[in-house]
Amino acid sequence: MPVSNVQDRATQTGVSPADVPQDRIERTRAAAYRIRHHALNMGEVQGQGYVGQALGAADMLATVYGDQLRFRAEDPHWEARDRFLLSTGHYAIGHYAALAEAGIVPIEELETYGSDDSRLPMSGMSTYTPGMEISGGSLGHGLSIAVGMALGLRYQGSDSRVFNFLSDGELDEGSTWEAAMGAHHHQLGNLTAMVDINALQADGKTDTVLRTEPVTEKWESFGWYTQRVDGNDVGGLLAAFDKAAAQAAAVGRPSVILCDTKVGRGVPLLENREKAHFMRIEEHEWQTCREQLTAGYEGKASA
Numbered sequence: 001m002p003v004s005n006v007q008d009r010a011t012q013t014g015v016s017p018a019d020v021p022q023d024r025i026e027r028t029r030a031a032a033y034r035i036r037h038h039a040l041n042m043g044e045v046q047g048q049g050y051v052g053q054a055l056g057a058a059d060m061l062a063t064v065y066g067d068q069l070r071f072r073a074e075d076p077h078w079e080a081r082d083r084f085l086l087s088t089g090h091y092a093i094g095h096y097a098a099l100a101e102a103g104i105v106p107i108e109e110l111e112t113y114g115s116d117d118s119r120l121p122m123s124g125m126s127t128y129t130p131g132m133e134i135s136g137g138s139l140g141h142g143l144s145i146a147v148g149m150a151l152g153l154r155y156q157g158s159d160s161r162v163f164n165f166l167s168d169g170e171l172d173e174g175s176t177w178e179a180a181m182g183a184h185h186h187q188l189g190n191l192t193a194m195v196d197i198n199a200l201q202a203d204g205k206t207d208t209v210l211r212t213e214p215v216t217e218k219w220e221s222f223g224w225y226t227q228r229v230d231g232n233d234v235g236g237l238l239a240a241f242d243k244a245a246a247q248a249a250a251v252g253r254p255s256v257i258l259c260d261t262k263v264g265r266g267v268p269l270l271e272n273r274e275k276a277h278f279m280r281i282e283e284h285e286w287q288t289c290r291e292q293l294t295a296g297y298e299g300k301a302s303a
Contacts (some may be wrong), residue, residue, distance in 0.1 A: 017239045028062050028238060031101050031236045032063075032234065033058075034101055034295075037290065049278065049279065050093055053091050055265050055270065059231060059232050059233070060196065060231055061097070061277070069084055070071070075103050083149055083153075083257070085134050085142050085164045085165065086124050086132065087145075087164060088142070090127075104131040130264040139167070139170045140170050141175060142165070144176075153190060154190060159250070160190070163192050164193045166193060172262075178260075180193075189250060192255040193257070193259070196259055197203070197261065226258070229260070241257065256292060269288055
C-alpha cells in the first residue's frame with residue numbers, strides 16, 4: 001500500500017472548509033508546522049535562501065503530500081504514483097521539507113542542504129533528489145512538462161494524477177499560457193495546477209512587474225476548473241483540493257487552485273521583512289524565528 005494519507009477519491013466531495021473534518025485539518029496543520037520548522041533549520045545551514053517562499057507555501061505542500069498525493073515513500077519511482085512537479089526550482093527548500101515529512105528523504109539528511117555532494121541542492125534537480133520529478137531552472141516550463149506528462153499517463157491508461165506547483169511570477173511567461181491552452185484542448189482532467197500567489201518576485205511586487213489580474217477570470221477563460229483560496233488556510237485548501245479531486249478524470253477539465261499566500265507565513269519577523277524574495281537572516285535571528293513559529297502554532301501568539 002502507498003505510504004500516503006491520500007483520501008478515497010470517491011468520497012472527496014467537500015464543498016467548503018466547514019465540510020472538512022477537524023482531525024484532518026489538524027493533521028495537515030501539524031504537517032505544515034513541521035515543514036516550516038524543517039525549512040528554518042535548512043536555511044540556517046546556509047544563513048540565507050528562499051526561506052520566505054517555503055514558509056508561505058508550507059500549507060499547500062502539507063495539503064498535497066499529507067492528504068492528496070498517492071505515493072510510496074520507499075519507492076519514489078513507483079509506476080502508479082501521482083506526480084508532483086515543482087516548476088519553481090528555487091522553492092526546493094520547501095519541497096525538501098515536504099519530502100522529509102512524507103518519509104521520502106530522511107529528516108537528518110536535511111542538514112546537508114546546499115552542501116557539496118548533497119542530494120539537496122539549493123535549486124531542485126531531479127537527477128539528485130528522490131521524489132523530485134523535474135529539475136527547476138528557468139521559470140515557466142513546469143506547466144508545459146505537466147501537460148505532456150498528464151497526456152502520456154492517459155495514453156498509458158494510468159489513473160495517476162499530475163500536480164504542478166507554479167508561482168504567480170510564472171504567469172508572466174507566455175509558455176505558461178500556451179500550456180494552459182494545451183491542457184484544455186486535450187481535456188486533461190488528470191492535471192491540477194496550484195499557483196502560489198505571494199505577490200512578490202525577484203524584481204519587485206508582482207503587480208508592478210507585470211499585472212496579471214484578474215487572474216481567476218483568465219484561467220476560467222482558458223477553460224480550466226478554477227478556484228481561488230487563502231493558501232494559508234488549511235481548511236480552505238483541503239476543500240479546494242477535494243473539489244478538484246472529485247471532478248478529476250482521464251478526460252475532463254484541468255483544474256487550477258489559485259492560492260493567496262504570505263511570504264514568511266508563521267514567523268512575524270520574516271513576514272515583515274522588506275527584502276523577502278531571497279532572505280539573508282542573521283545568525284542570532286534563527287532561534288527567534290523558530291520560537292515565533294512554535295508560539296504561533298501553539299496559539300500563544302498570532303501566526
